[in-house]
Amino acid sequence: MMSDGRELNESSDHQLILRAQRGDRQAFEGLVQRYDRKVLAIALSFTRNSEDAKDVYQEVFMRVHRALPDFQFRAKFSTWLHRVTTNVCLTYTSRSKAHLYDSLDEGRAGPDSPTLGDTLESSDRTEERLFRSEISHQVRNAMHRLSPQQRMVFTLRHMRGHKLREIAEIMNCAEGTVKKYLFTANQRLRDELRPLYSDVSR
Amino acid sequence: MKSKIREMMVLSLYGELGEAEEYLLREHLDNNPRARAEMEELQRLHDLMAEEPWAEPSDELLYQARSQLFRRLEEQEAEHSPAASRQALSGAPTSGAGALARLGQWLLGPQAVFGWRAAAGAMAMLLLGLGAGYMLFHGGQAPFAEFPGENNIANVRFLDTGSDQLEVVFQEVRPRRVRGSIEDADIRRLLAYAAVNDDNDGVRLRAVDEFSGFSAQRSDDLVKRTLITSLQTDSNAGVRQRALAALQGLPFDSEIKQAFLNVLRYDPNPGMRVAVINALEGIRSQEPFQVDDDILQSLRDGAADQNDYVRLRSQEFLQKVSGK
Numbered sequence: 001m002m003s004d005g006r007e008l009n010e011s012s013d014h015q016l017i018l019r020a021q022r023g024d025r026q027a028f029e030g031l032v033q034r035y036d037r038k039v040l041a042i043a044l045s046f047t048r049n050s051e052d053a054k055d056v057y058q059e060v061f062m063r064v065h066r067a068l069p070d071f072q073f074r075a076k077f078s079t080w081l082h083r084v085t086t087n088v089c090l091t092y093t094s095r096s097k098a099h100l101y102d103s104l105d106e107g108r109a110g111p112d113s114p115t116l117g118d119t120l121e122s123s124d125r126t127e128e129r130l131f132r133s134e135i136s137h138q139v140r141n142a143m144h145r146l147s148p149q150q151r152m153v154f155t156l157r158h159m160r161g162h163k164l165r166e167i168a169e170i171m172n173c174a175e176g177t178v179k180k181y182l183f184t185a186n187q188r189l190r191d192e193l194r195p196l197y198s199d200v201s202r
Numbered sequence: 203m204k205s206k207i208r209e210m211m212v213l214s215l216y217g218e219l220g221e222a223e224e225y226l227l228r229e230h231l232d233n234n235p236r237a238r239a240e241m242e243e244l245q246r247l248h249d250l251m252a253e254e255p256w257a258e259p260s261d262e263l264l265y266q267a268r269s270q271l272f273r274r275l276e277e278q279e280a281e282h283s284p285a286a287s288r289q290a291l292s293g294a295p296t297s298g299a300g301a302l303a304r305l306g307q308w309l310l311g312p313q314a315v316f317g318w319r320a321a322a323g324a325m326a327m328l329l330l331g332l333g334a335g336y337m338l339f340h341g342g343q344a345p346f347a348e349f350p351g352e353n354n355i356a357n358v359r360f361l362d363t364g365s366d367q368l369e370v371v372f373q374e375v376r377p378r379r380v381r382g383s384i385e386d387a388d389i390r391r392l393l394a395y396a397a398v399n400d401d402n403d404g405v406r407l408r409a410v411d412e413f414s415g416f417s418a419q420r421s422d423d424l425v426k427r428t429l430i431t432s433l434q435t436d437s438n439a440g441v442r443q444r445a446l447a448a449l450q451g452l453p454f455d456s457e458i459k460q461a462f463l464n465v466l467r468y469d470p471n472p473g474m475r476v477a478v479i480n481a482l483e484g485i486r487s488q489e490p491f492q493v494d495d496d497i498l499q500s501l502r503d504g505a506a507d508q509n510d511y512v513r514l515r516s517q518e519f520l521q522k523v524s525g526k
Contacts, residue, residue, distance in 0.1 A: 025275060025276075025279060028275070029272060029275075032268065032271065032272075033268070036264065036267070036268060036271075037259065037264055040259040040263065040264055040267055041258055041259055044258075044259050044263075049437075050259075050263050053259070053263070053267075054263070054266065054267045054270065057267040057271065058267070058270060058271055058274065061271050062271075062274065065275065130394075130398060130427045130428060130431050133398065133431055133435060134430070134431060134434065134435075135250075135253075137431075137434055137435045138464075139250070139251065141468055157216060158216075158248075158251060159251075163218070164216075164218050179209065179213065179218075182212060182213075182216070183208070183209045183212050183213075186212045186244065186247070187208070187212075189247060189251070190243065190244060190247050193247060193250065194243075196250065197243075197246045197247055197249070197250040
């Protein structure tokens with residue numbers, strides 16, 4: 001079945017899923033494009049670097065593609081997708097254990113990236129980047145010393161803005177458990193990063 | 203302070219407290235300066251985390267991930283279709299050839315009937331073969347990949363316009379060449395940028411090495427901070443090791459000390475953790491520095507390291523500096 005872009009944009013999740021279940025790949029791609037930014041954002045927040053995030057992204061959508069024919073609309077598609085994302089993240093092993101650092105342009109690169117001239121004209125920018133990268137490095141290290149569950153709850157609540165009850169549904173556990181993970185994550189990050197935010201706030 | 207109050211503070215920051223609990227918490231904070239200070243501290247932590255730039259993926263990253271996924275799906279579909287064996291004979295379809303492959307697959311798929319569709323399908327597969335042959339004899343480069351002038355294009359993205367018009371965004375990459383010695387501040391800034399940003403390990407290593415020679419002669423804040431950043435954050439242990447060596451040529455100050463202690467505590471590579479103990483020992487033999495509580499605590503942590511040699515070296519150095 002052939003579809004055009006506008007038709008896909010106007011279709012509901014339900015329609016797209018039904019069509020994807022019948023093997024319409026464009027309908028599946030339409031679903032992907034509707035939700036994949038969020039999936040990649042969770043993966044990027046959870047993993048250490050963009051390569052790992054891309055791996056998680058691939059695994060999530062390949063799993064969804066395989067399992068979609070059996071999807072029975074008992075949960076919202078977005079909730080199910082987030083659950084798959086969470087499971088993949090929690091079981092993912094980084095390709096590079098020593099990969100502590102991403103490009104400072106991560107998440108910012110675009111057509112207006114600085115030219116060599118800009119870079120050389122602005123020594124402040126380089127120094128600011130160095131300073132920012134030191135902070136980022138320590139924040140990421142602290143994040144990655146949390147348990148995977150604490151880190152996932154923190155990622156979903158703090159960075160993605162999900163409500164605790166949504167996280168409980170996504171992670172398939174009690175809301176009280178989610179609260180406990182979030183509380184412990186905050187305590188541990190506060191203890192580890194105290195020197196850092198004390199300096200920054202000065 | 204009761205852990206229930208602490209839990210309420212965290213939940214309040216996320217807007218997850220009910221009205222009654224929020225009221226109780228505010229009342230508690232109004233009457234308890236210690237709790238209020240703790241709440242302010244939590245707020246500062248949240249502000250700090252909010253500044254982190256890595257929460258949102260760039261369009262470029264999303265495009266890469268999406269392209270890779272769609273290519274996999276396409277390959278998977280081709281593998282499971284009756285046209286797969288025919289495609290295999292023509293070579294793996296890529297880019298423009300992929301569209302022809304899809305067309306051929308549709309025309310020659312299970313729904314094909316004898317007649318015009320079969321004939322058109324055969325034509326599409328012939329075109330695919332010709333296309334693959336053309337790319338083969340042109341070094342794998344599609345002709346439209348060439349761009350006039352000395353500029354190259356990179357990071358091509360297609361924007362959804364909602365019409366039959368195509369909107370393409372890309373970066374023009376223009377090679378530039380500068381020449382100068384390490385004494386030149388512009389060259390140093392360029393090296394600093396490369397040392398911290400370049401994707402290529404060899405380039406970062408070279409940049410750090412260039413600083414190594416310079417830093418031995420004189421002190422420069424940008425050079426020092428670049429080396430500290432490389433030491434603590436580079437993904438390649440070789441680059442981190444060279445940055446460590448270069449920093450040993452600089453006057454040992456509190457920033458360098460802190461970077462060394464961070465390596466001892468957090469570097470995933472035991473070789474680096476040992477190297478930093480050796481560095482501290484070497485510096486101390488040349489210009490004795492005061493062994494403060496930070497250093498002692500880091501060495502005590504090192505003495506409990508999971509790696510035998512890090513433990514041994516930490517204990518040895520600890521004994522030396524504490525005079526036991």
